[in-house]
Amino acid sequence: MTTSTRGAARVPAVLVLEDGRTFRGRGYGAVGVTFGEAVFSTGMTGYQETLTDPSYHRQVVVMTAPHVGNTGVNDEDPESKKIWVSGYVVRDPARVPSNWRSRRSLDDELRAQGVVGISGIDTRALTRHLRERGAMRVGIFSGNALPDEGIMLTEVREAPEMKGANLSAEVATKETYVVPAIGTKRFTVAAVDLGIKGMTPHRMAERGIEVHVLPATATAEDVYAVNPDGVFFSNGPGDPATADHPVSVMRAVLERGTPLFGICFGNQILGRALGFGTYKLKYGHRGINQPVQDRTTGKVEVTAHNHGFAVDAPLDQVSETPYGRAEVSHVCLNDNVVEGLQLLDRPAFSVQYHPEAAAGPHDAAYLFDRFVSLMEGQRA
Numbered sequence: 001m002t003t004s005t006r007g008a009a010r011v012p013a014v015l016v017l018e019d020g021r022t023f024r025g026r027g028y029g030a031v032g033v034t035f036g037e038a039v040f041s042t043g044m045t046g047y048q049e050t051l052t053d054p055s056y057h058r059q060v061v062v063m064t065a066p067h068v069g070n071t072g073v074n075d076e077d078p079e080s081k082k083i084w085v086s087g088y089v090v091r092d093p094a095r096v097p098s099n100w101r102s103r104r105s106l107d108d109e110l111r112a113q114g115v116v117g118i119s120g121i122d123t124r125a126l127t128r129h130l131r132e133r134g135a136m137r138v139g140i141f142s143g144n145a146l147p148d149e150g151i152m153l154t155e156v157r158e159a160p161e162m163k164g165a166n167l168s169a170e171v172a173t174k175e176t177y178v179v180p181a182i183g184t185k186r187f188t189v190a191a192v193d194l195g196i197k198g199m200t201p202h203r204m205a206e207r208g209i210e211v212h213v214l215p216a217t218a219t220a221e222d223v224y225a226v227n228p229d230g231v232f233f234s235n236g237p238g239d240p241a242t243a244d245h246p247v248s249v250m251r252a253v254l255e256r257g258t259p260l261f262g263i264c265f266g267n268q269i270l271g272r273a274l275g276f277g278t279y280k281l282k283y284g285h286r287g288i289n290q291p292v293q294d295r296t297t298g299k300v301e302v303t304a305h306n307h308g309f310a311v312d313a314p315l316d317q318v319s320e321t322p323y324g325r326a327e328v329s330h331v332c333l334n335d336n337v338v339e340g341l342q343l344l345d346r347p348a349f350s351v352q353y354h355p356e357a358a359a360g361p362h363d364a365a366y367l368f369d370r371f372v373s374l375m376e377g378q379r380a
């Protein structure tokens, strides 16, 4: 335990939910005040990947795994340049991290990046509360002089909601960059960055794809300027109902019939481009143990999820869309939420979950091969 860890842990902290429920604990990470949407993740490993996933921008993540930080923080696993969660909630932080790759403690890393957290609370009770009442706004306040509960509650209720939030531009690259193919280059892909995780271009590069990562504001002209064999739309934070610009770019791609693949936010954008609606789930899917069925093969995959919204498409019928027939290709076996879409008359598909998942599971990595097959098909 470092001196600073003891310092943060000595400070009292309180978590205040917008419905008035409070949890008192100790500080963790940076000392201060933060707000966001309270969500829970059931992953027992991969906390670095969770923290650095830009899709978590403006969310306060509650870890259901009781002991967090055991393997410290390394320099290899981040999915982006910084921690994006707006707050972090753990029950029992590791006192002494231990792993051959560990460079520093999670507590030190959170503090260095100014991320306010809370520890020592009953995360099981908090998770059950969120599961029953739904994801909601939350504040974490830490320090020796905390305001009255009434004042804290007012501040939580003044924080912005996730519904209606348009956040991609806040997290995406401002400049285009290129991730080179590993080995022989076979294809060029234009990847629209709505909050992309580093592992996604890597999984494509492993398959001989040179990936041009474009800002969220990229136009269809920008996409076609790289002369792509395929176009990719990434994961990202916020409410897909606000993503009008990427929806219009995707429609241009569908119109031209270029092979298209979308992950998570990208799946929601494909849903909208086809004319389906999106809606907010009560408490979302977050973790690395979600069962999904690929309805084309019947195979069940264990998959990584991080989504609070979903596509509203009919499960048991083929839909007629402006781009031909479309169907729900994947479904979550816990709650029948749409987890994937595919077009039957054009080379386009998407999934709501994370086939790139670095912390595992890797059951869904075949989807990158499916994207490669679409691009091969276009050449043949």
Ligand SMILES: NC(=O)CC[C@H](N)C(=O)O
Residues within 6 Å of the ligand: 055, 234, 235, 236, 237, 238, 239, 240, 263, 264, 265, 266, 306, 307, 308, 309, 310
């Ligand atoms: N990981 C993602 O791309 C999340 C998509 C969207 N922000 C949601 O919460 O559903």
